[in-house]
Amino acid sequence: MSDRPKMIQRAAFGDALVELGEQNPNIVVLDADISSSLYTVRFAKRFPERHINFGVAEQNMLIGAAGLATTGLLPLACTYATFATMRACEQIRSFICYAKLNVKIVCSHGGIEVGWDGPTHQATEDVAIMRSMPNMTVVVPADPVGTAALIRQVVDHVGPTYFRMGRNPVPFIYDKDQQFTIGKAVQLREGEDVTLVAMGVMVYVALEAAELLARRGIQACLLDMHTVKPLDGEALLAAAKSAPLIATLEDHNIIGGLGGAVAEFFSAHKPMSVLRIGVPDVFAESGDPASLFHKYAMDAPSVADRVENALKKLK
Amino acid sequence: MVYDLGLLSTLRHKANQIRQESIRMIAAAGSGHPGGALSEADILAALYFHFLQIDPHNPQWPDRDRFILSKGHACAGLYAALAIRGYFPVETLATFRKFGSILQGHPDMTKTPGVDMTGGPLGNGLGAGVGMAIGARITGRKFRVFVLIGDGDAQEGCTWEASMLAGFHKLSNLVCIYDYNHSQVDGSTYEILSLDPVVEKWQSFNWVVRVIDGHDMGQILDALSWAIESRDSPALIVARTIKGKGVSFMEDQAAWHGKAPNKEQAEQALKELMQEEMT
Numbered sequence: 001m002s003d004r005p006k007m008i009q010r011a012a013f014g015d016a017l018v019e020l021g022e023q024n025p026n027i028v029v030l031d032a033d034i035s036s037s038l039y040t041v042r043f044a045k046r047f048p049e050r051h052i053n054f055g056v057a058e059q060n061m062l063i064g065a066a067g068l069a070t071t072g073l074l075p076l077a078c079t080y081a082t083f084a085t086m087r088a089c090e091q092i093r094s095f096i097c098y099a100k101l102n103v104k105i106v107c108s109h110g111g112i113e114v115g116w117d118g119p120t121h122q123a124t125e126d127v128a129i130m131r132s133m134p135n136m137t138v139v140v141p142a143d144p145v146g147t148a149a150l151i152r153q154v155v156d157h158v159g160p161t162y163f164r165m166g167r168n169p170v171p172f173i174y175d176k177d178q179q180f181t182i183g184k185a186v187q188l189r190e191g192e193d194v195t196l197v198a199m200g201v202m203v204y205v206a207l208e209a210a211e212l213l214a215r216r217g218i219q220a221c222l223l224d225m226h227t228v229k230p231l232d233g234e235a236l237l238a239a240a241k242s243a244p245l246i247a248t249l250e251d252h253n254i255i256g257g258l259g260g261a262v263a264e265f266f267s268a269h270k271p272m273s274v275l276r277i278g279v280p281d282v283f284a285e286s287g288d289p290a291s292l293f294h295k296y297a298m299d300a301p302s303v304a305d306r307v308e309n310a311l312k313k314l315k
Numbered sequence: 316m317v318y319d320l321g322l323l324s325t326l327r328h329k330a331n332q333i334r335q336e337s338i339r340m341i342a343a344a345g346s347g348h349p350g351g352a353l354s355e356a357d358i359l360a361a362l363y364f365h366f367l368q369i370d371p372h373n374p375q376w377p378d379r380d381r382f383i384l385s386k387g388h389a390c391a392g393l394y395a396a397l398a399i400r401g402y403f404p405v406e407t408l409a410t411f412r413k414f415g416s417i418l419q420g421h422p423d424m425t426k427t428p429g430v431d432m433t434g435g436p437l438g439n440g441l442g443a444g445v446g447m448a449i450g451a452r453i454t455g456r457k458f459r460v461f462v463l464i465g466d467g468d469a470q471e472g473c474t475w476e477a478s479m480l481a482g483f484h485k486l487s488n489l490v491c492i493y494d495y496n497h498s499q500v501d502g503s504t505y506e507i508l509s510l511d512p513v514v515e516k517w518q519s520f521n522w523v524v525r526v527i528d529g530h531d532m533g534q535i536l537d538a539l540s541w542a543i544e545s546r547d548s549p550a551l552i553v554a555r556t557i558k559g560k561g562v563s564f565m566e567d568q569a570a571w572h573g574k575a576p577n578k579e580q581a582e583q584a585l586k587e588l589m590q591e592e593m594t
Contacts, residue, residue: 028453055480057479059476060477060480063443064443064477065446067432067444068446070431070432071377071446071451071454075446091442094436
């Protein structure tokens with residue numbers, strides 16, 4: 001597929017976290033027994049007094065984060081997406097979002113690209129759940145550069161924030177000096193035939209699909225919608241001016257996530273055809289991510305075909 | 316310990332006031348939870364009018380002691396204590412549960428001065444208190460954290476996650492008071508889900524535990540003094556209480572968990588409470 005160098009997002013996060021810990025003495029990191037997996041173990045070794053391992057007790061970690069936030073500290077609660085957003089859903093909703101507490105929920109293992117562990121560990125509802133909570137900001141970085149840059153933004157941003165990463169190594173998309181701003185999409189490609197709006201690991205898939213489409217004479221605009229909430233409406237409206245079709249790409253159920261957010265946006269602002277590409281409201285299965293992405297038509301060739309077909313139907 | 320009779324009688328008076336205001340608020344609102352508000356009143360009086368290091372003029376004072384009402388449904392009692400203590404006018408209590416009020420149906424820390432943690436969904440207060448106690452440790456602050464839980468809280472698994480962590484980390488700046496009225500919405504805990512043996516459960520989670528009569532002001536003061544002197548572990552006070560305490564027809568009646576008294580019932584309740592005040 002790609003010759004670009006790859007890196008696990010969590011590793012980029014873990015390195016950035018140590019730097020952030022040096023700069024901001026209020027940062028405390030909370031884990032639920034998977035600090036080695038989240039790469040927070042580096043922070044824990046450097047700042048043991050500011051690291052709390054709650055054991056396998058996610059509800060307690062999130063309610064504990066709420067308590068810690070009231071003492072002037074800045075807690076980052078770290079675990080897998082399924083556990084934080086579902087096991088500890090009420091703690092996030094009623095004690096962090098409702099109480100407007102400055103807690104950062106940092107998760108990996110978002111989406112079916114988790115692969116081998118199977119559907120119990122593949123979070124395909126997390127963005128929908130987090131997005132539906134008032135006061136919550138939802139950030140989904142696409143590559144290691146975006147991960148490191150956006151976690152810095154998330155730490156500076158005041159308010160509850162959900163930060164979602166994938167499991168597997170992802171190709172570098174951005175140069176190391178690329179600038180990111182919460183709430184501002186990054187335009188990765190220009191094109192007037194279709195606009196691809198992608199989040200997380202699907203940004204690179206969208207990039208590949210756009211190249212396949214270009215060979216067929218279809219020019220795609222591509223937006224990295226790293227902030228799913230608040231959505232960058234300005235960028236969406238600008239993209240909708242030229243292209244007749246918007247296609248959303250997410251490693252998440254097509255209900256309630258990025259596709260849902262974009263469809264909601266256009267239903268309120270401008271009638272648009274929106275093709276939602278993602279997990280088609282099913283539980284997936286164990287297996288390698290490439291096979292799973294192919295099965296659900298989320299791989300680049302499938303995406304290119306689906307976009308091309310959708311454009312034909314519009315004519 | 317022997318207490319100044321003046322202090323005991325002042326605190327008993329405050330508890331009675333909290334009970335009366337709770338009845339008035341819930342009756343005026345036409346909904347609310349009188350049973351738990353009445354059972355916790357003596358404990359709230361001891362905390363808000365004697366033990367807590369707080370400043371009603373500076374509710375966000377970083378070094379203040381924290382209080383969390385985990386059994387958030389019983390917030391009429393907390394709001395009454397806060398108003399009487401001076402966080403907001405006593406007249407505000409009449410707006411309880413009404414549109415536009417700072418006094419929500421369950422505690423909202425963003426709306427009510429003096430409320431240190433939002434609450435209502437049971438089982439969460441102790442975990443929030445654990446977070447605060449750890450926060451005090453990390454920031455080097457000396458404040459203490461008091462969490463009031465009820466039977467419903469003790470049935471939630473989350474309470475035990477928090478209890479386990481607090482015991483393991485020896486959070487001696489954390490005090491949990493268990494308003495053990497053994498009565499819940501559907502009836503007695505002895506019929507639904509018994510919490511016994513309470514003492515052994517918490518001791519096995521590495522807490523020090525003391526059982527008291529939760530309506531005996533001297534015992535409450537003794538127990539709170541004992542709890543804050545604990546140096547190596549978090550302390551639990553099991554306060555044996557009576558749901559609906561102080562109002563004859565509400566006492567030990569699960570039906571009064573979440574039901575407002577009508578006008579006549581409220582008058583009767585207030586009459587009884589005023590009579591108790593005389594004796």
